[in-house]
Amino acid sequence: MDLIKLKYFIAAAELLNFSKAAEACNITQTAIGKYINKLENEIGCSLFYRTNKGVSLTEAGEKFYSGVKEITEQYEDLLKQIENETDKLLRIGIAGDYLPVNFLRKYKAMNRDISLEVEFKDKDQLINMLERESIDAMIIPDVTMLSENTIGIEKVEIGAAHDVLCCSQESVIKYGSVGKVIENLPLITKAVESEYHEYCRDNLKSIYNSTFSDVRVVDTVSNQTTLIALGQGFAIMPKEEMTPIEDMYMEGLGERFTEILLLVYMSKNKNQSLRDLLKFVSKSNSDGESLFG
Numbered sequence: 001m002d003l004i005k006l007k008y009f010i011a012a013a014e015l016l017n018f019s020k021a022a023e024a025c026n027i028t029q030t031a032i033g034k035y036i037n038k039l040e041n042e043i044g045c046s047l048f049y050r051t052n053k054g055v056s057l058t059e060a061g062e063k064f065y066s067g068v069k070e071i072t073e074q075y076e077d078l079l080k081q082i083e084n085e086t087d088k089l090l091r092i093g094i095a096g097d098y099l100p101v102n103f104l105r106k107y108k109a110m111n112r113d114i115s116l117e118v119e120f121k122d123k124d125q126l127i128n129m130l131e132r133e134s135i136d137a138m139i140i141p142d143v144t145m146l147s148e149n150t151i152g153i154e155k156v157e158i159g160a161a162h163d164v165l166c167c168s169q170e171s172v173i174k175y176g177s178v179g180k181v182i183e184n185l186p187l188i189t190k191a192v193e194s195e196y197h198e199y200c201r202d203n204l205k206s207i208y209n210s211t212f213s214d215v216r217v218v219d220t221v222s223n224q225t226t227l228i229a230l231g232q233g234f235a236i237m238p239k240e241e242m243t244p245i246e247d248m249y250m251e252g253l254g255e256r257f258t259e260i261l262l263l264v265y266m267s268k269n270k271n272q273s274l275r276d277l278l279k280f281v282s283k284s285n286s287d288g289e290s291l292f293g
Contacts, residue, residue, distance in 0.1 A: 003075055006068050008032050009039060009047070013065040016055055090273040093119045093126035093138035095191075103139075103158060107280050114273055122192045127153075130266050136274045137265040143199045144191065145262060155262045158281050163257035164250045166225075167234035172249050174231070179208040181234055186214035188224050188233040200236055203256040 011021035012032060022029040040047050047061035057065060092104065108116055119126070119135055123145070126138040130153070141161065167181050175181045182204055187197065197215050205211045216233055218224055224235045225245055236257060239250075263281060265274060 003072060005035055006072055008035050010065065010069060010072065012036060012048070012055070013057055013061065016057075018055065088113055088273060089115045089117065090277060091117045091119070091135040091137075093121055093129060093135045095121065095123050095126055095138060095140040095144060106284075107277060110280065111273075111276060114276075130264070130269070133266075133269050136269070136271060137263055137277070140262055140264055141196070142260040142262055144193050144196050145264065152266050152268055153264060154267045155264050156278065156281055157285070158261050158263045161238040161259050161261055163236050163253050163259065164239045165234060165253055166228055166237055166248055166250050168228055168231045169247045169249045171231045171234070178249075178251055179210040182208055182212050183210045185212070185231075186216045186233040187212050188216050188218060188227050188235045190218060190220070190224065192217050203253075207253065207256060 008021065008025050008027070011024050012018055015021045015024065018032055018036075019029050022032040025032065036047065043060075043064070045060045046058050047064055048055045049058055104116065104118075108114060119129065121129070123140060126135065126140070129135045130138065139158065145155065165178065165182075167178070167185070171181050171185065172178060175184055187200060189196070189200075191197070201211045212234075216227070218227065221237075224237070225248075227233050228235055229245055229247065236253065238259075239252070263277070265278075270278075
């Protein structure tokens with residue numbers, strides 16, 4: 001039995017007029033008459049008395065109306081409960097090296113009833129998840145989004161990340177300078193996007209007059225720091241998220257490697273939790289409050 005179509009019967013039972021019920025349900029009178037006939041055949045009894053003066057409920061119709069009215073109200077209440085629970089869930093994807101822990105922690109502290117789920121994927125995977133509504137939004141550096149023109153995507157700035165170059169002290173001693181380290185070792189990164197690799201090449205060339213040829217993509221920050229400590233490469237990582245390790249050399253990269261972090265979402269898929277997050281970002285930005293401090 002189709003719960004949605006039960007609304008046709010309920011409208012007819014309450015209005016006691018098939019024509020007015022059809023108009024209220026935005027269907028034809030013929031369609032509502034056929035549905036009620038089918039319903040009566042299905043349950044094996046007449047639900048309406050039909051006369052030249054109109055229609056009225058039979059005893060069975062009265063009983064059926066009372067029961068299905070309660071069922072449909074329970075159904076609608078259940079849908080509202082599920083919708084409310086969904087609106088209390090916020091699913092965020094994170095791309096690249098940036099782990100905006102403080103940003104999400106601040107939001108969560110102000111919205112303690114929100115359940116937060118986090119996914120770590122590359123840009124293309126996260127955009128696909130946005131389109132499929134598997135996540136509500138993603139956090140990604142602006143340089144990674146430069147070539148992206150997916151229809152319906154909206155972006156809002158949530159803060160700046162200041163990069164540092166990291167390598168082992170032993171590597172600097174071995175090659176004689178940071179520039180030589182860059183020339184001789186691969187960039188170790190979690191970012192798979194080629195546009196980000198080119199961004200690093202171009203800006204390192206401007207700063208050090210040298211750049212790298214090889215890229216080694218790894219899955220985690222732990223993998224990055226392990227390879228750096230072993231002298232297997234260098235990394236460009238956000239200062240705000242760095243945990244220095246023994247024998248690590250770090251050097252600031254200035255404005256060229258100050259990246260804007262974006263909160264990216266689909267304009268058509270904004271649930272209440274995402275709307276609340278966008279309000280939080282807007283207020284923080286207007287108040288001049290750092291979301292990464």
